[in-house]
Amino acid sequence: MSASELIRGDDDGVPTYRVGWQRPRRHRWAICVFVLNEGEKARKQLRAMMAHAGVIDLVIADGGSTDGSxxxxxxxxxxxxxxxxxxxxxxxxxxxxxAMDYCMAEGYDGIVVIDGNGKDGLDAIPSFAAALEEGWDHVQGSRFIPGGHHENTPPSRYLAVRLLHAPLMSLAAGFHYTDTTNGFRAYSRRLLTDPRIDVFRSCFDRYQLHYHLAIEAARGGFRVKELPVSRTYPTSGKTPTKIKGIGGLVALLRQLLDVCQGKFRTPGH
Structure with missing residues (x-):
């Protein structure tokens, strides 16, 4: 069935959003796909994800697309x-x-999250659902561990992840992460609803929440691990990214440093 009701507001740390479509929950887990004007790439990915409909429900979180896709x-x-x-x-x-607000309200025991730009290998979806079933709280996808794979990764991005981003995150978390910009992850209900983690805050507006969850899950004694994934960049044309120019890179670094320095940590955690 379809719906168009505004169901939440900013007063409790959840941006306003409407449910443009919904049906009853079928599984314990949901996979949340983050989309913003991805056009045919998103449509192709969502169709391919139907292969996993037997183990996980599909939730699309649209950032306000205007392309009609x-x-x-x-x-x-x-x-x-x-x-x-x-x-x-x-x-x-x-x-x-x-996405977290909706899925927690719908009673899911955990969620898998993935970008909707068609770069990620979808065959890893069942392994993330299985990890949640096994009781893991934060599961980070990695191209750089045994079983992982990447193609056409821009050299500057590869070096930034391996030499800067992952080492800083690992140091702050006290856990060895290898691919901390990878958006293919899973989170348990226990992690997302813990008041020490406190995910529903308006200060999380860009990339901070991904970083915060990875660091604080490890620091807080939650069960954390990496799983192998694949990511393929196009062989030609622009690299698919929402990070624009030098200003975008500087802002991203500032967000990373803020989270690593504990800016969003709850008192006493």
């Missing part, structure tokens, strides 16, 4: 659980918060 006909076709459309402020972390 996520219509009701597609929701029927891919058997989506829900289409959430963010109408409030914020970027990726705001999309994450609306």
């Amino acid at each position: 996520l219509d009701e006909a597609l929701m029927h076709e891919v058997d989506a659980k829900a289409l959430l459309v963010k109408t409030g402020a914020g970027k990726l972390s705001a999309q994450m918060r609306i």
Whole structure:
């Protein structure tokens, strides 16, 4: 069935969003796909994800796309659980918060999250659901561990992850992470609802929430591990990314340093 009701507001740390489509929950786990004007790439990915409909429900968290790619006909076709459309402020972390809010309210025991730009190998989805079933709280996808794979990764991005991003995150977390910019992850209900982690805050608006969860899950004694994934960049044309120019890179580094320095840590944690 479809819906268009604004169901949450900023007063409790969840951006306003509407449910553009929903049906009843079928599984213990949901996979949340973050999309913003990804066009045919997103449509192709969502169709491919139907292969895993037997183990996990599909929730799309749209950041406010204007390309018309996520219509009701597609929701029927891919058997989506829900289409959430963010109408409030914020970027990726705001999309994450609306997805987490919806899935916790719907009673899911955990969620898998993935980008909707078609770069990630979808065959890893069952292993993330299995990890949640086994009781892991934070599961980080990695291209750089045995079984992982990457193709056409821009050299500057590879070096930034391996020499800067992952080492800083690992130091702050006290856990050896290898691929900390990879958005293919899983989170348990126990982690997302813990008041020490406190995910529903408006300060999480860009990439901070991904970083915060990875660091604080390890620091807080939650069960954390990496799983192998694959990621393929196109052989030609622009690299698919929402990070624009030098200013975007500087902002990203500032967000990383803020989280690593404990800026968003709850008192006493």
